[in-house]
Amino acid sequence: MAYRFVYRRTVAFSDTDLAGIVHFSRFFLYMEDCEHAFYRAEDESVHKMSDGDGGWVGWPRVHVSCDYRKPIRFEDELEIELLVARVGTKTIDYRFKFRRVEDEGFTAVASGKALVACVRCKEGVMEAVEIPQAIREKIEQAPEGELKKFTD
Amino acid sequence: MAYRFVYRRTVAFSDTDLAGIVHFSRFFLYMEDCEHAFYRAEDESVHKMSDGDGGWVGWPRVHVSCDYRKPIRFEDELEIELLVARVGTKTIDYRFKFRRVEDEGFTAVASGKALVACVRCKEGVMEAVEIPQAIREKIEQAPEGELKKFTD
Amino acid sequence: MAYRFVYRRTVAFSDTDLAGIVHFSRFFLYMEDCEHAFYRAEDESVHKMSDGDGGWVGWPRVHVSCDYRKPIRFEDELEIELLVARVGTKTIDYRFKFRRVEDEGFTAVASGKALVACVRCKEGVMEAVEIPQAIREKIEQAPEGELKKFTD
């Protein structure tokens, strides 16, 4: 059972824009990549989950947000931390923190949220479903104290 | 003076992901493109604004969010509506609504927010500044009733 | 029957990189969007083409290339011209020219190629197939003289 994950990446050239900084929309790609790496670390794949009946289980976003504190740049080293704020019946609520890795320590650069819904997709149709038991056995909600500390 | 803008676009193939729908991060590109088209309609360019002193004025995001109600797909026709919720001293707060254009009417698919800060960029350094008068003369805050109607 | 198409677009902020110019990879998105707009103008959609048997017909790329002559920038107005260089049994060979729209005339900025194959996709498997008759009736090869003029 896990509720926390840390993921590193180097900022790519194509993530920047003419202001010389990472385009704000890329933070959402970083969050998603972090979430998927978290799944893989738990021996699951976001994508390959068959529903055992010709369909598959996916996680479209219901709500996302991001707060930007400092700009980041090409070749910055980032650490992205994920916390599972809540596991509901059909949704998971993630929190993210972005830190730039410095020679000495870290600088907080942004924080984000993603509320994702479990859906079953079959023949192009999506339907909200309960989170499968296999997932529930691996992903748990952070203890309240952890969540408080994370979001403070 | 303007506080509202409507912008249309057709969903591109490269905006979709393997779930067969538009990737959630693309909604932020649509919002940004709508904001820039709004500026151009007001005879400004987001980018080309010189500060008259070797630097330029830009609008990095402080906070963004999006709420997703229905998936959209390749070649869907979208209408994106922007409303200026607030013009502060150094920030502008935008609201967005996404509608899919149907044969008869529209379907609401998503809504979003972007709080942007006015910064002056010179030699790679960004500094928050007051919104230039030239912008203030063109962009105004929506009347309270309009905002209420928009976000309800 | 058509073998030529012209498509306009304004360069988006998120298409730029820290060098202040449009990222080279975006030219391929512009070519693809132009190709799809060409299809739509011919009353077809690249995507929605059912094969009448539970699968669908798609056009993955076999080869693409781009030659860059001049950089383009945010809010530049682009004209992209497509020419059908060859319609084979299972492939179509497109040529593209990129021009920046100036106050007086145009500046040639880049040119590109895309060789696309017709495939049938069913249950995640792709198989090269002959181009459907409905497409052949709408898309034709440019006369040799036109192609020569285009690529000179």
Next chain:
Amino acid sequence: MAYRFVYRRTVAFSDTDLAGIVHFSRFFLYMEDCEHAFYRAEDESVHKMSDGDGGWVGWPRVHVSCDYRKPIRFEDELEIELLVARVGTKTIDYRFKFRRVEDEGFTAVASGKALVACVRCKEGVMEAVEIPQAIREKIEQAPEGELKKFTD
């Protein structure tokens, strides 16, 4: 002195399109990221290279191409190999091979090219320049036999 580099990455969800495979344009981002990682391995950064005179040295593309042999999918593990085909006075010509990492060995999925020019950028103006000596001391041309083997 180096003329070869190997770089690994996992395919991201946002790299896929509705056909369920990686969008063809993403291969160019993978090539670019590989090239930049090659530079970093040689203790250089593509971006941060000052020209010692208020400008900086960059590497815009003159020509790129990609040949696609097999589709790749979300969470595939890729190995991208770079070879320096030629170091000219003002340009470097790179070759790339893409392999999917399998349980046993590799599958060749694509190959690419990028001809990049050395430019000096100052105050938004780009000018082609000779490749700086510091780069020449680190990046060399592959021996002819190696290039032949690579591209066969």
